[in-house]
Amino acid sequence: MMADRVSSVAVCLIAAVAIFTALYLSSAVFQPLAFALFIIANVWPLQSRLQANLPKLLALAIVILITVVVFIAFASLVAWGFGRVGRSFINDAARFQLLYEQMAAWLEGHGIVLARLWSEHFNVGWLVRAAQGITGRVNTTMSFWLVVLVYVILGLLEVGGIKRKIGAMQNRDAARVLIAGTVATAAKLRRYMAVRTLMSLMTGVLVWGAATLMGLPLAPEWGVIAFVLNYIPFIGPFIATMFPTLFALIQFPTWQAALVLFGSLNIIQFVVGSYIEPRLAGSLLAVSPFVVLFAVFFWTFLWGLGGAFIGVPITIALLTYCAQHPASRWLADLLGAPDEEEDAKAPR
Template sequence: MAVPGWFLAVVVMAIALRFVIEARAFLLPLATAVLLFTLLAAVIDRIAGLRVAGFPVPRWLAHIAGIAVILLGLTAVAAILSGQADALNAAIPRYVELLQQLFAAGVAHLDVDIAAQLERALTQIDITRTATGLVGSAGSMLTGIGLVVLYVAFMLGERGVAKGKLKRIFPDSDHALDVGGLILDIATSVRRYVWIKTVVSVMTGTLAYAVLKPLGVDFAETWALLIFLFNYIPNIGSILGTILPAIVALVQFDTITPFLVVVIVVGALQFLIGNVVEPLMMGRSLRLSSFAIILSLIFWGAVWGVMGMFLSVPIMVVVMIVCAQVPAWRWVSILLSSDGSLPGEAPEAV
């Protein structure tokens, strides 16, 4: 008796999901390295496209400059996190105590039963442990960066011979062109997304720092860095990037004015950059469904944690492009798109 195709598909998906979960320790650094390599390749290509005194930048010099830019960025991230982690850990209990005092003052004006329920709910949440755990996880993330850098170094070394390997794997020139075109589409789309997202994130983090530092908000450098990183997480990243420094401003100052300034100004920056600047830069190159992005964010966040959220959209882009090339799976690509068009197609007129 023939096994139904849908049953085989379900079994394969279940096995793949189990593998992704069990092999997290191996796959997560590798996926992070691929994302970082994509950013590095974009930086190198941008530098190689420049002209100095009418002469193009040599490819070898573009590689050195690109690596230097990425290393400087990683060094800055490590310096900020390691330099302020201890002070932030020490300040968290004080912030929690002040936040609880504000909460108690707020619920005092509510109905007795409602206030009691809110207080019981708050006591079940260990805010200090959660916050210090987040800081600790950020520090542990830095310890795994050596493996990621090692992966990226080998990927960079293999970049020049990839085309030759592809021709050897697929002697048929037409087949090699098809596979090469697919890989090129994936690399171009992911590289464009990562590059634009990085530029937008740097812009958002810099402008947020220009707001937080003059206000005197504690750990302005850390919040600016987190805003930069959170910007890679679709939809909820900008919300988190506004809420966290706003809470600190609320408990740090005796007046509510700094809190309102952070919420309004940083929130407005996040909204304008995320809804005006970024779409203009992206154009229609990545027409992804907002609902599919949320589902991808939740799924990969549940499977791989915070790093899964960062990787959710690039993974979704890869799935969308690959499925568009397989007739039996094109429906997946159509569902993932925002307007029902396949990658490379013009959107259908309504």
């Protein structure tokens, strides 16, 4: 009996390693598919309501048009905010270099030997090149989103047919898990996106206000950056806090003013992320913070910047499907708080 269990665990581990290796090596195929499924989960209710009163293709055209308009507006906002801040960093490169040399000299004067080692591998030129690289990456993702759009169109056309095929499966237990899991996952992803968007807007407005009150240049741009980066848990808020603080060090006359800005931004991130958001999301989206952090880093490793955004939705989807079957429910109970009302309604 013990040998069989060990063999089963070994097989599961080997299968998991093989799957994630395939996802890593085939990111160009699976990453746009993951984004497309996420978008379909969010826009399907609109598509369903429209096609109840309009021809299916007309309803699809309206949904795709709305999706494209929203995407273009979001992309334009991102390009505007990051572009202006990036150009400002490049223009002030000499001042950043001077600030860096002063900090390195201060650290060495206090016996921190890492400062010299750091200076051999890092300078402001590296920071400028990184900013340029991010800007260039943003400007070269059009082909990726075109593939996502094709997947979304085809997926919306196939939703009804796939549901009928699953309903006709002879394995009724598998059909129940697929249908219940898909419906629950789609609802949770819509709730996740709604809560995340509302919290991102709140964070962006508060950061904009704090930067304006402190007299920090480019306050609207810092608000936009905070809004965008808040979609990436943990990493995004950290970056949205550090970069304005770094910029403030060369703009404010004293480092104490920059420290006050740093504290204000952290208070905003803490209150919104740790107090308001959990109360809005409720137990429906409750996932262990450890699991969220692991998901962000793991999917960032697999798929880069896109993985940082889509990692948490993928984790929510996996845990939701696990909750639909008794054999895997323990994993959902362990890593994410179970939804008691949904569990009571789910057929056994």
